[in-house]
Amino acid sequence: xxxxxxxxxxxxxxxxxxxxxxxxxxxxxxxxxxxxxxxxxxxxxxxxxxxxxxxxxxxxxxxxxxxxxxxxxxxxxxxxxxxxxxxxxxxxxxxxxxxxxxxxxxxxxxxxxxxxxxxxxxxxxxxxxxxxxxxxxxxxxxxxxxxxxxxxxxxxxxxxxxxxxxxxxxxxxxxxxxxxxxxxxxxxxxxxxxxxxxxxxxxxxxxxxxxxxxxxxxxxxxxxxxxxxxxxxxxxxxxxxxxxxxxxxxx
Ligand code: PEP
Numbered sequence: 001x002x003x004x005x006x007x008x009x010x011x012x013x014x015x016x017x018x019x020x021x022x023x024x025x026x027x028x029x030x031x032x033x034x035x036x037x038x039x040x041x042x043x044x045x046x047x048x049x050x051x052x053x054x055x056x057x058x059x060x061x062x063x064x065x066x067x068x069x070x071x072x073x074x075x076x077x078x079x080x081x082x083x084x085x086x087x088x089x090x091x092x093x094x095x096x097x098x099x100x101x102x103x104x105x106x107x108x109x110x111x112x113x114x115x116x117x118x119x120x121x122x123x124x125x126x127x128x129x130x131x132x133x134x135x136x137x138x139x140x141x142x143x144x145x146x147x148x149x150x151x152x153x154x155x156x157x158x159x160x161x162x163x164x165x166x167x168x169x170x171x172x173x174x175x176x177x178x179x180x181x182x183x184x185x186x187x188x189x190x191x192x193x194x195x196x197x198x199x200x201x202x203x204x205x206x207x208x209x210x211x212x213x214x215x216x217x218x219x220x221x222x223x224x225x226x227x228x229x230x231x232x233x234x235x236x237x238x239x240x241x242x243x244x245x246x247x248x249x250x251x
Contacts, residue, residue: 002204004036004220004251005161005227006244007062007124008234009092009208012043019046023053025237030059033248036227039090039124040234044078051087062090062124065098068108068115080119091116092229093123094150096167106149117156124161124206124229125150127188131168139166140187147191157196162188162205163229169209171231178218178225181207185224213242220247227251 014022019042030038041062042050051061067077083091093116094109109125116123127146129139147162154160164184169176176184185205192200207219208229219225227247233239 002202002226002251004247005039005204005206006036006240006247007039007041007090007092007163007206007227007229008240009041009064009095009229009231010043010046010234011064011097011231013235014042014046016046016049019043020049020053022235022237023050023059026240027054027057027059029237029241030057030244033244034058036244036248036251038244041090041092047083047086047088055087060090061086061088062092063088064092064095066091066093066112066116066121068111070119080116080121083121084119088121090122090124090161092126092163094126094146096126096128096165096170100167106146109146109150110152110154113150113154113160117154117159122159122161124163126163126165126208126229128165128167128170128209134166134168139184143184143188144191147188148195151195157192157199158202160203162192162203163208164188164205165208165229171210173210175210175212175215175219176207178222181219182222182224185222189224211243213239213246216243216246220250 039060039062063083066080093112098104113123129142204226206227206229211228212233
């Protein structure tokens, strides 16, 4: 039985004081919600403070990116070992903004997913098509390539979380319909079954793209949607807690 996850991606928002305040407010509200996983991904500069703020609670810490080496001459990069050291248990990998602005390729995503697993970080691997790709009718081709290449030679699949995030829905207010999202989630689960057999039934697939507390109820009712990766609506405690409230107990 798959358990829900709600992850908040704060992107490049919040200074240290703002991050601590938001993390504390979420931590207080989150104590009511059991049975699933709540994850916060602040910017790198606030990881340590948020790590301290959520200590002893049911809220876990994620980074928004990492490099695929333990250490070395890689100016500006952050290693997965450093992320573990600061208290992270999750890491977002291959977010569409990383793919778009920083030219991350499926091969980079694959190296990062494999490296995260070797140090005991749970990767949240993001996939999803652009507006143009959906218009052209190649959504399945795009997602198929991203999933297969991202997971190439990955054995510990039970420790991976996939996030389906249609790029046209991220930060646009244009959420996928539950049916559109379910179609792609079921397609992804089919690829996972092809690669990993029945273990695919245990892998959590999150939906991301303009999720709010008002639209999550219909999305989470879909068979293959196991939670949400939330951007904008994770920046206010009540909005984020509202999403968790509408998910918890449903999966
Ligand atoms: C995201 O950044 O992963 C995301 C889904 O953003 P938003 O919820 O703002 O669309």
